Amino acid sequence: MRLVTERLRVLYGFSRGTQAGLSVAQPLIGALIVTDRPSLLRLFTMALAALAGYVAVFAANDLMDARLDRRRFAHERAYDGFDLDSTGARHPLARGQLSMFAAAVWVGGLAVLAAALCAALEPMCLVLFATAVALQIGYCLLATVSQYKFVLSGLMVAAGALAGAFAMPVQRPVVPLLLLAVWMIAWEVGGRNIVNDMADADEDVHLGIRTVPVVYGLRTASILACGCSLLAATASVGLAVHRWSFFGPVGLAGAVLATAGTVLAPAVRLMCDPGPRMAMKMFNRASLQPVCLLVAFAVAVLLRR
Template identity: 55%
Template sequence: MYGLSRGTQATLSVAQPLVAALLADPSPPPGRLALATVGGLAGFLAVFATNDLMDAGVDKRRFGARLRADTGPDVDSAGARHPLAQGLLTRRFALGWIGGLSVLALVIGALLDPVCVLLFLLAALLQVLYCRLATVTPYKFLVSGVMVAVGACAGWFAFSTTVDPLPLALFVLWMFAWEIGGRNIPNDLADVTEDVRLGVRTVPVVYGSRVAVRVAVAFLLVAFAASGALAAVAWPVFGAVGLVGTVVVGALTLLRPALLLVRDPGAALRAFNLATFHPVGVLAALVAGLLLR
C-alpha cells in the first residue's frame, strides 16, 4: 500500500499546499491546519496511487522484460515499487484504496472550502490525462507541471477566500517550474533506456539527453528565481530568516541538481532526489521566519 501510493513522495508533497496555506494565513487555527494536512496527505496518496494504477500495464512490461535496472536510491522506490505490476496487490484492492482516500480528501476539502474540492478533482483529471499521454507526446511534462501547481493551490483556498494576485502567481510559477525541472524531466532521464524500448515518449527519448538537460536546468533556474521572488514579495510572512533560508534551500535543492545534470546526465536520479526535498526546505524556512519574526 505504501509503495502503491509512493508514501514517501506523497508525504513530502504535503509541504506544497502547506506553504500556500501559510502564505494565505500566517496564523492559521491549529485544528484547521491539522485537518488540511490530513486532507492533503489523503489527496496525494490517492493521486500517486492513481498514477500507479494507470501505468500498471506499462510497468508490468518493464518488469517482464527486466528493463527496470537498479539505478541507486530513489525516493519514489520506498516500499514495493509498482506493486500492481508485480502482482503484489490486486486491481480491485487498488481501486478501493484510491476510492477511500479520494472520499476522505473530498470530504475534508468540502469542510474547508468547495474550491479545494474543485482543485482536487482537476488535479486528479490532469493526472489521468498525463498517464494517457505516456506514448503520445513528450510535452506531457507541461500537464504534470500544471497538475502539481493546481493541487498545491488548494492550500491557499483552504485558508482564504480572497486572491492576492502577485504572491499566488509566483507560487504557481514556482510549483510549475519545480515539478518539471526538479522531478519530471530528471525522472525521465533516469528511465530513458527502458522508455525507448517501451515506446514511452519523453523529452530525452524524442530530443535526446542534451536537450532534456537544458530544459530541466532552465526550469530549475525559473523555480529558484520564483521561490526567491515569492519570499521577497511575501516579506511580512517570510521575514529575513525565511528569505535567506529559501535562497539557501534553493541553492542546495535546485541549483545543485542543475549542476549535477550539466556535469553528468547520468546523475539524473541524484538530482531528482535532491529536488524532491525543495518544497519541504522552503516550508521549514517559512516556519522559521514566522517563529522568529
C-alpha cells in the same frame, strides 16, 4: 505481524508514500503565503486532506499504468543508487503483489476522503482537487502519445499547492499565488518529471513511452530541466522576497540556502553530466525543496510573532 508489515510496505510503495508525504508541504506553503496566523485546525484538516489526496493520485498513476509497468519489467534497469520514488515497493500492482480490486478500493477510498475534507474546507479546494485528478488521468493517458505531457504534471502540482491558499478564509493577493504557481510548475517539470524520465529513458524507449529524453535525447532534456529549475529557484526566492512582511530575513535566507542546495547545485551537476545517474540524484534532491522552504517559512513566522 510480518504479513501486516509486508502489506503496509506494498501499499506504501504503491502510493509512493515518501513522495506523497513530502508533497503535503506544497499546500502548507500555499497557506502560509496568504496568512501568517493560520488556524491550526484548518492546517491539520488541510494536511490530512492533502495526504489522502496525494496518496490517491500517486497510487492512481500506478493503477492506470499497470499494463505498461508489467511490460517495463522485461527491460528493467538496475538500481545502483537511491530512488526516492521506489521506497517501499516498486510498482507492486504490476508485480502481482497487490490485486486490482484492492488497488481500486484503496485509491477510491482515499479519493473520497480527500474530496470530503476539501469540500468541508472550501468548495474551491474541491474544484482544485478534481482538477488535479483530471490532469493526472490525462497525463497517464498521454504516456505513449506525447512527450509534452509534462505540462499536465506541472499544472497538477500547482493545483494542489494553490488548494492550500484557498483553504484559508483570508484575502488572497494575486502576485503570491502566481509566484507559487510558477514555482510549482517549473519545479515539477525541471526538478522531478524530466529528470525522472531521464533516469527511466532506457526502459521507456522499449515501451514506446514518449518523453523528452526519449524523443530529444539526454542533453536536450538536461537543458530543459535545468532551465525550469532556474525558473523554479527564481520564483521560490521571489516569493520569500514578496512576502517579506511574513517571513523576513530568516525566511529569505532559508529560501536561498535551501534552493541552492536542493535545486541549483544538482542542476549544475546535471549540466556537466547529463546521464541517468545524475538525473536521479537531482530528482532526489529537488524533491526536498518545498519541505525545506516550508521549514524556513514556518520558523520565520514563529520567530516574528
